[in-house]
Amino acid sequence: MKWWLTLLHGARALLDILYGATIYEMVRDLKKERSQREHLFALVVFGDLLGLPVLPPYYTLKILPYIVPHLPGWRTSLLRERDLTDLCDQEIT
Amino acid sequence: MNAMVILLIGVAAIGVGYFVYARSISQRVIQPDDRKATPAKMYMDGVDFIPANRNVLFGYQFKSIAALGPILGPIVAVQWGWLPALIWIVFGTFFIGWVQDYGSIVLGVREQGQSFGALSYRLISPRSRNILITFIYFYLLLIMGAFGYQVGFGLLINPAVPLGVLLVILVGLIAGQMTYKWKVDILVTSVVTVLLAFVGIWLGTQAGVKEFFTGLFGITKDLPTGPTIFLSVTLAKLIGSLLVVAICYFGAILPIWRWAQPINYVSFWIVTLGILGGLVGLLIWRPGMGDFPAFTTFSVTGLGPLWPILFVTIACGAISGWHSLVSSSGTARQLEKESDALYVGGGAMFFEMFFAIMAFLTATVAFGSFQGYKEAGAAAAVFSKGLSAFMNQWGLDTILGQGFGVAYGSVFLTLMALTIMYLVVRFMRVASAEALGDRLPALRNPHVGTIIALLFTLLLIWIVPFLQIWVVFGAANQLMASLALLLVTLWLMSKGKNYQWTFWPFVFMFITTIGALAYKTYEAFFMNLPNAAALAEKNKLTVGQVTAANIIVGAVCLILIVTALMLAWDAVQAILRHRGQKASAAPVSAD
Numbered sequence: 105m106k107w108w109l110t111l112l113h114g115a116r117a118l119l120d121i122l123y124g125a126t127i128y129e130m131v132r133d134l135k136k137e138r139s140q141r142e143h144l145f146a147l148v149v150f151g152d153l154l155g156l157p158v159l160p161p162y163y164t165l166k167i168l169p170y171i172v173p174h175l176p177g178w179r180t181s182l183l184r185e186r187d188l189t190d191l192c193d194q195e196i197t
Numbered sequence: 198m199n200a201m202v203i204l205l206i207g208v209a210a211i212g213v214g215y216f217v218y219a220r221s222i223s224q225r226v227i228q229p230d231d232r233k234a235t236p237a238k239m240y241m242d243g244v245d246f247i248p249a250n251r252n253v254l255f256g257y258q259f260k261s262i263a264a265l266g267p268i269l270g271p272i273v274a275v276q277w278g279w280l281p282a283l284i285w286i287v288f289g290t291f292f293i294g295w296v297q298d299y300g301s302i303v304l305g306v307r308e309q310g311q312s313f314g315a316l317s318y319r320l321i322s323p324r325s326r327n328i329l330i331t332f333i334y335f336y337l338l339l340i341m342g343a344f345g346y347q348v349g350f351g352l353l354i355n356p357a358v359p360l361g362v363l364l365v366i367l368v369g370l371i372a373g374q375m376t377y378k379w380k381v382d383i384l385v386t387s388v389v390t391v392l393l394a395f396v397g398i399w400l401g402t403q404a405g406v407k408e409f410f411t412g413l414f415g416i417t418k419d420l421p422t423g424p425t426i427f428l429s430v431t432l433a434k435l436i437g438s439l440l441v442v443a444i445c446y447f448g449a450i451l452p453i454w455r456w457a458q459p460i461n462y463v464s465f466w467i468v469t470l471g472i473l474g475g476l477v478g479l480l481i482w483r484p485g486m487g488d489f490p491a492f493t494t495f496s497v498t499g500l501g502p503l504w505p506i507l508f509v510t511i512a513c514g515a516i517s518g519w520h521s522l523v524s525s526s527g528t529a530r531q532l533e534k535e536s537d538a539l540y541v542g543g544g545a546m547f548f549e550m551f552f553a554i555m556a557f558l559t560a561t562v563a564f565g566s567f568q569g570y571k572e573a574g575a576a577a578a579v580f581s582k583g584l585s586a587f588m589n590q591w592g593l594d595t596i597l598g599q600g601f602g603v604a605y606g607s608v609f610l611t612l613m614a615l616t617i618m619y620l621v622v623r624f625m626r627v628a629s630a631e632a633l634g635d636r637l638p639a640l641r642n643p644h645v646g647t648i649i650a651l652l653f654t655l656l657l658i659w660i661v662p663f664l665q666i667w668v669v670f671g672a673a674n675q676l677m678a679s680l681a682l683l684l685v686t687l688w689l690m691s692k693g694k695n696y697q698w699t700f701w702p703f704v705f706m707f708i709t710t711i712g713a714l715a716y717k718t719y720e721a722f723f724m725n726l727p728n729a730a731a732l733a734e735k736n737k738l739t740v741g742q743v744t745a746a747n748i749i750v751g752a753v754c755l756i757l758i759v760t761a762l763m764l765a766w767d768a769v770q771a772i773l774r775h776r777g778q779k780a781s782a783a784p785v786s787a788d
Contacts, residue, residue, distance in 0.1 A: 124256025139243035
């Protein structure tokens, strides 16, 4: 029974490796693009949290409950210091 | 020496290297703690910090680091004999390669996912960040020259190859359309597009197509390489190089999901099936090396002395600076647990060593003799013919027609090169816009930045011979590796950990790379330039071309040497500073 499970785990690991080498980057890039648009929306709507008042708070407070869980990640992403070498996560060897 | 023995040596090196040496360093020095949150879990911003499963990350890391470097490097390096090349591939990875990749990931994870630019600024000196950017820029420019030369001047001038490449690109575009617009299941897309790609490569090998390209290139009985247009550039080479530039232009300008990603996806399957097919053929055939010498000569014409040139000729198959950037900017920000770092970083590098050994075998065993290897042509031609010889052991050419194997190997390499080249151009466009966009607003236009990068590429391809570009490219790459090893050393020093396992590899790589650059500078200015006329006649080039090539190579080497010496000075200051901090932090004994 144990060898069968080991084989199954091994097959699963191989599939994950194949996924990582093929589709993962496409999925990651799509998720990044979606997140960037969400962050842009949050910046426009809740820019006053970073000192950039864009829209009157009366309207934005209505959607505040939906955006609160994403606020920490949003702030980190916007305020993180970026470097040219951040672009180096591509396959160039 | 039989190919199976070489493969077993590779497997044994992976076994001892990963399971004994690397694991011991990880457990005794780094001491990964899965209770600590990695940056991916701590930040999870959905943009850069996204945790991923270790196996997925392994596949991602391997695909990011494995390209033409581990293929072309060993094939060029066996000119010194198979033994020095094999020793460097195995021991280089064993003691230095995995250390750099793993150390870079650990540094990124433990330092909140900071990139190497920021870490250089903080741990070494503010100007070391600019030095790193300089290394990166030259590295990327030289990659364009080296890969562009092999593809434009080597692979695409074979009349059986261009149509196959163009059709695979078209199939890639179809894959993008199917996936992103038509929302077709990825499995269906993969099967359909890979089959179409095979059909495309097969179509390229048909007599009518080959005749068409032969006519287009102006190849006749009297002119077997076609007419020369200018310098040593024949019509075939001109068309090949312009095709490379055109493909890179679209890859750099169009949205990544339209061109780069789907073509990369289809190319991955071509490459993977090629490697598997070659490995199966190798296991069936089990060839020996024939009379391929273990050692030929200390100094090879056109390359230089074994030390230091061998160690920059084989870069990615043993150690490559670019891996450290991929590891710190990409992988470190996706690691789920600290203990995954060794499996992903170290494991992927050891696997790449195996990839380099496969390429090494295409040069040493596929042709049956050293003479056969020398007659096979340039490095890319050696690989495609060697891979074809392996795949023919299970009847590839019998099934799909004579010449399919070589065409397949050529398309394999061309796609690997092109998929990297247009990403490089994208990077260069963004880098030049960031660095010079304020002073030269035109550079902010993506088309302008792209065209400038591609013009530099054409200049390199047309003027500088491949071997000269390749060695300098390897040197720029290894300087980045030295900087990465220095960063990891300084970090280990600052944490009071054992740093010998990174410090001595740094010293070796740094001295060797400076030596290689110094030799290439001397060769360019004091050996080649004074004898430009004789060299031009020997290599069928013009005197102007030889002069220009050696001035370019010499100048690039000098710039890299100067920046490397500046880095050395900053490194010494940083090491003394960190050791001083450690001493002052030690408790004072009561007298």
